[in-house]
Amino acid sequence: MEIFGGFMVMMSIIGFFLAVIWLIMPFVVFAIKGKQDRTLEVMERIEKRLGEVEARLAVLRQVDRPVAAEHAPPVPDATTQGEGRPDDAPASPTLA
Secondary structure, eight states, rough: HHHOOOOOOOOHHHHHHHHHHHHHHHOOOOOHHHHHHHHHHHHHHHHHHHHHHHHHHHHHHHHHHHHHHOOOOOOTTTTTTTTSSSSTOOOOOOOO
């Protein structure tokens, strides 16, 4: 009988913890779901704004392209980039 009593005590403790988890878990899930829904709304607004910015940039690039080509400074060739620098300094920084 003592084994049965000990088993019942263990089961009541486990049952208590399961009941607490069963009662608390829905609130946790719904809280996370609400935060996730709000985050999704914010992300959709950000995506929409980024799309508008990209569209504006595409229009500006098309409008400014002919004008920028006329007023662009000449691009130096590879032979003149290293002028005025010490021999041990690289002509341009390298990205590793």
